Amino acid sequence: MIHLELFWSFFQIGLFSIGGGYAAMPLIQHQVVELHPWLTLEQFSDIITISQMTPGPIAINSATFVGLQLGGLPGALVATAGCVLPSCIIVLTLAYVYYRYRGLSMVQGVLAGLRPAVVAMIASAGVTLVNLSFFGADALPAGLADVDLIAVLLFAAALFVLRRWKKDPILVMAGAGAAGLVLVAAVSIWAIVSASGGGEASSSSSSSSSSGTSVSSGSSEVEVFTVPSFVGKKYTDLASNQAYTKYVSFLTEHEFSNDYKAGEVMRQSHPQGTQVAVGTVITLTVSDGPETAVMPEVLGRPQADVEADLKALKIKYALYPLVNDGSYVAGTVARSDTDKGTVVEIGKTTVTLYIAGEAPKQPDSSSSSQTAPPAGDSEVTPPPVSSDTTAPSGDAGGETGGGGTPEG
Secondary structure: OHHHHHHHHHHHHHHHOOOOHHHHHHHHHHHHHHHOOOOOHHHHHHHHHHHHHOOOOHHHHHHHHHHHHHHHHHHHHHHHHHHHHHHHHHHHHHHHHHHHHOOOHHHHHHHHHHHHHHHHHHHHHHHHHHHHHHHOOOOOOOOHHHOOHHHHHHHHHHHHHHHHHOOOHHHHHHHHHHHHHHHHHHHHHHHHHHHHOOOOOOOOOEEEOOOEEEEEEOOEEEEEEEOOOOOOOEHHHHHOOHHHHOOOEEEEEEEOOOOOOOOEEEEEOOOOOOEEEOOOEEEEEEEOOOOEEEOOOOOOOEHHHHHHHHHHHOOEEEEEEEOOOOOOOOOEEEEEOOOOOOEEEOOOOEEEEEEEOOOOOOOOHHHHHHOOOOOOOOOOOOOOOOOOEOOOEOOOOOEEOOOOOOOO
16 A cells, blocks of 8 residues: 555655755655655655755655655565656657647746746745754744854855855765764864863852753752643654754654644653753653554455464454355355555554355255145245344453444
8 A cells, every 4th residue: 555655645746846856856755745744744855855966867766765665676666666657658749749849839827827827836845944944943933043154154154155156066065074073063162071071160150041040059960850731742843943952852752643633743651841951751652543544355265364363463353243145155255345455543443244054955855856746726936035144242352243234
């Protein structure tokens, strides 16, 4: 199922990626981040960066990376094929049409109309990447404290080098990466030195800052942080928000949940309002969404085998007997309300199965041929065998069907 979704998603990306790789970025973001939450915005930004540093178009590289992460090597092949196939079809068709009708004003008008739309798509993707690089989220910052000054400095320097001296983009990216490493290391060392060599504090006094509080005890000053409520918030937003990461670190645990969406925080190790020392590690339990399983093939299989498979997958089920008209093998699953391959939510969805009963016995042809019907009477036709189910029977591992008699 995931391979089909990958193929269709990147088929749409390849179909509408008019204007090159940069124009495809908003389409890729919509498919893999917004429509299908396969990646976080931060992971998407990393993939775009890696795609720029590796040979090949952004769309194809992104398809390969996303497919490999979600479906392994088959997923990478399927996603890449889906991304390339529309281009092959369209280019072969347009090559014929263009060389035959390129002189028509209508064709020139269509191309002129597409150019502004392509520019808008590239600009939209650029704004998203700028926000993520400078502010850590796809939104404007609440204040200057949320701006990543190192990222702004590197952006300005790289843009100047590219526009002024037309340097190789790969060399510029490598230089920016090295400069970023040096600057981050320098800032970290400076912060450590400043913290260890801080000035003297007055006895039993405290001073508040925007996010942390300095509490003095004797001659030593300890900066503390008041823990807010993280429950219900997206972990990716918290991890990229310097208002939190400046004072505490996060450690994550993951659990399935039917109450919280995937990526939302379910629990936190330190309750809201707790004051902790700066640098404390706070453990956040992040939801992976509802636990799911793929419905196996059940039709025509023995009841015991099907029940064993469903129990192993932790899928809830209910059993109903079905009066057999001779079309089914007794003791096998005749019908199911859930098709093979359907994604089922564990603990929430109950699958209904109908088990075929014993088939009706056929009349003895030898005895019936020896006994002739009474003279003047018409042949007696036996009543039809109903395909309606009777009252539900209990199942060993799943639920027991209840209520009225469902139709077969």
